[in-house]
Amino acid sequence: MTQTNKTVLQIRGENHIVQPGQIHKRWSDAAESKGYRVVARVRDKNSLALECKTCGGLHVSRYYVLLNFQPGCPHCIEARWRETAKDAGVEFLRRDPKHRHYAFYRAECGHEIRRQFTFIERMARAEVEARCEICHHAREQEEAIQKGWELIGRDPKGDAQCRIYRHAEGCGTEARIFRNNMQTGRFTCPGCGENWSTGPSYLYAMKFALETGTEAVKVGFSRNPESRLKYQLHRNPDLPRELLLKVPMRSGRHAQRVEKRLHKWLATEFPDDLVPPEEFTDLLKVKSELYRAGLEATILRQMHRLQRKERRAAERSRIRSRSRSKRMRRARP
Numbered sequence: 001m002t003q004t005n006k007t008v009l010q011i012r013g014e015n016h017i018v019q020p021g022q023i024h025k026r027w028s029d030a031a032e033s034k035g036y037r038v039v040a041r042v043r044d045k046n047s048l049a050l051e052c053k054t055c056g057g058l059h060v061s062r063y064y065v066l067l068n069f070q071p072g073c074p075h076c077i078e079a080r081w082r083e084t085a086k087d088a089g090v091e092f093l094r095r096d097p098k099h100r101h102y103a104f105y106r107a108e109c110g111h112e113i114r115r116q117f118t119f120i121e122r123m124a125r126a127e128v129e130a131r132c133e134i135c136h137h138a139r140e141q142e143e144a145i146q147k148g149w150e151l152i153g154r155d156p157k158g159d160a161q162c163r164i165y166r167h168a169e170g171c172g173t174e175a176r177i178f179r180n181n182m183q184t185g186r187f188t189c190p191g192c193g194e195n196w197s198t199g200p201s202y203l204y205a206m207k208f209a210l211e212t213g214t215e216a217v218k219v220g221f222s223r224n225p226e227s228r229l230k231y232q233l234h235r236n237p238d239l240p241r242e243l244l245l246k247v248p249m250r251s252g253r254h255a256q257r258v259e260k261r262l263h264k265w266l267a268t269e270f271p272d273d274l275v276p277p278e279e280f281t282d283l284l285k286v287k288s289e290l291y292r293a294g295l296e297a298t299i300l301r302q303m304h305r306l307q308r309k310e311r312r313a314a315e316r317s318r319i320r321s322r323s324r325s326k327r328m329r330r331a332r333p
């Protein structure tokens with residue numbers, strides 16, 4: 001390297017003009033003993049361009065840092081961050097310029113997360129798991145939608161177990177409800193008294209147009225399938241969609257059981273007809289349970305069968321309760 005005024009070194013994306021002047025032996029010796037080679041004087045009279053003997057990368061260091069401390073090679077440090085991130089199952093993207101302990105990573109789900117370096121190290125050692133806030137919020141929203149509610153936000157009183165929800169498919173009341181009660185449906189709406197698990201419900205099939213130009217059928221359950229179709233599931237109100245069929249069910253809890261069995265059967269019999277979530281998560285607030293339109297006839301046939309079964313069950317329970325009341329009348333003196 002000739003030391004003329006015009007020489008420019010590109011170091012970590014920045015141009016540095018090589019400065020005139022001698023490279024003292026005590027600098028080269030210190031560099032040698034610390035894993036570097038002095039390439040040139042750059043920037044000002046106090047700075048040196050150092051080449052890392054491990055990776056060959058260049059960085060700028062003040063000479064008194066080189067003499068008195070062990071300068072770290074930023075390329076090697078970043079390579080270690082990338083390696084640790086890989087072990088943790090995420091991808092290192094960039095440092096957080098606002099906080100030296102933090103960096104941005106690409107999580108497995110594809111979203112960007114911001115975490116401390118030490119947190120990623122603990123992840124790599126399998127001590128903690130990275131929870132993506134975006135996916136987590138979507139999961140909680142889906143739990144609420146399933147029960148006919150909508151997640152509004154955190155608990156204003158700061159209870160980590162509680163959220164504010166709105167009775168979207170019912171009376172519209174906003175209420176503070178424990179998240180695990182929302183998950184199980186074991187609560188009564190303080191506005192209208194509806195109880196999801198014991199109140200009547202419907203199994204439904206809906207058809208949506210996807211961006212790929214194809215259509216998909218969603219099977220689910222709801223107390224109010226029309227409202228779910230109209231207001232709840234889509235992210236864009238113009239999304240073409242229609243309700244194909246709704247089958248009355250005796251209770252929300254029962255509808256959920258029947259729906260789970262139907263999904264299990266469909267997934268086992270027609271594994272290739274499940275639509276992968278990446279085709280619809282931008283369009284719908286759900287993450288699963290969509291089938292290719294080719295399955296429409298099969299799904300409707302199954303639902304008609306369930307409808308007949310549910311009618312027979314309702315008929316039997318009517319007869320039972322009628323004969324019970326007859327017996328009670330007879331028993332009366």
Ligand SMILES: [Zn+2]
Binds near residue numbers: 057074
């Ligand atoms: Zn290095």
Ligand SMILES: [Zn+2]
Binds near residue numbers: 135136
């Ligand atoms: Zn995510």
Ligand SMILES: [Zn+2]
Binds near residue numbers: 167173189193
């Ligand atoms: Zn309500």
